[in-house]
Amino acid sequence: MNKRARDILFSIVLWIILVVGVLVFLFPLVNTILLAFKSDVDIASVPPKFIFKPVLDHFQKAFVTGGYQFDRYFVNSFLIASLSTLIMLGVSIFTAYAVSRYNVGGQGFMLQIIALRFFPPILFTIPFYILFSAMGLRDTIVGIAIAHTLINLPIVFPILVSFIDEIPRELEEAAIIDGCGTLGVLRHVVLPLLLPGIVAVSFINFIFSWNEYLMALILSSVNATPITVGAGLFIRSFGVQYGELAAVTTAAILPPIIIVILFRDYIIRGLTMGTIK
């Protein structure tokens, strides 16, 4: 009885701590989403209102009628993140396989890729700005997607290698005995088994590319601006319009949140298996 009472008390305390924790950690996000749905009058009300009649005015103004082009920025973000994911897979799958199975480049190669993480992105913005201008890649979806691939490579590459490490080698050996070449083994044995890994890595890369800011800020001017950069510029360019700013920010943070809610376990598994070892 005593132990039971203690257990109940314990779980009540635990719940209180967790609810307070969630409040502290999620209130900034919740506040933004609430603002996006408040009318201008409710936004200005003192004290702040938590119960109000939700309106879609700010979304409509930011994305449709206001002439701000945030609809286009949203599409740009989607294109950049998708393209960057494709480039990432193309650049890293085969090499990750070579590192996992043949230990290409030894430990040094892997370490060099991981070490890239310690290079501040600001270092790369300077040459990229000039070189991408010269190559015609500045202010293009492709250019920003490539820059994002570089930023995400040190995170995604080790994850891919760990996923390949987990595929039993015996299957490949059996396929080789059956007369498959290396490319045949890759296509018929490794890639199908790697599919969960590819899905996890794609989500992770998509989210990180969607969230990236500095590279896109430097490399975009008119055509390829993603929504994060657009939202950041909003404050400077259009003065104080809190409702529209909140609506744009809500649209910018929602896609990653939806992906996390739907595919949490994929993402957790991917993130925790590669980065740190």
Place this chain on the structure above:
Amino acid sequence: MMRFHVKHLLALPTMLFLLVFVIFPTVYLWYLAFNKVTFVNIDHPVFCGIQNFIDALNPTIGLLKSLSFSFKFAFVAVAVQLTLGLLLALLFNREFKGKGVFLTLFLLPMLTSSAMFGVIGRLLFNAEIGTATYFINSIAKIFNMYILPLGKDWAFTTLIYLDTVNWTPFIFLFLYTDLRSLPKEYIEAAQIDGASGWAIFRHIIFPYLKPLLGILAVIRFADAFKTFDIIYTLTGGGPGDLTTSYSIKVYELVFVKGNFGLGAAASLLGFFILAIPLSLVIIYTRRRWSK
């Protein structure tokens, strides 16, 4: 011999990518650092030796001040976030109702854009309609204070709070998954022997997590040191230059003032000032742990 060719062919895509987008730009960055290059003569750099590096160290440029800010910011951020992340991981290291939902909720900030966290902070902490500003000041009124969360006295604290919300989930996630692979028998055996919760933490859990805590501290320190996004969208480096980090300073030199040469030299100096102590720490801890 055949295998030799195939494996190198397979490694080619990443190698080529690194050559074009890492090695070549890095060489070009060094080249810029030794030349006078501005927006005006971007096509005709003029060699100037180590002048840019000397200029970058001049206190009037503000690079040194920004570096000391970045160190301070990184130290505080790592200390706060490691502590909170560890507490959360310990809290989650048991089964309870609603665990899955709480887990998702605590992970959300980590996968929210840092740049957007800056904007979110502006919406929350501005002086006009900021919800948090209102509640903070309803309490501060009791003490006859008026607090501007983005003003010069509080901007640093506000920044640390937002960065902590953004990145504690990262620390928490890794510690939590690592704890789950700690064999339960160890803890059960200790409990049977009558060990207190604190003793179990000190003698079993903490030593088990220590290597990972070290790695997380190093990674988070480096990430916090190079922070750009959240500061740029929250304060823009201000008020004045109070929150100007290393990355913000380099950005200003290059993309606001248009001085590519000076900015390149400054970015390299900052990188080495971060990299040298960091690699010493890594080498030292590796040696100690491998003994």
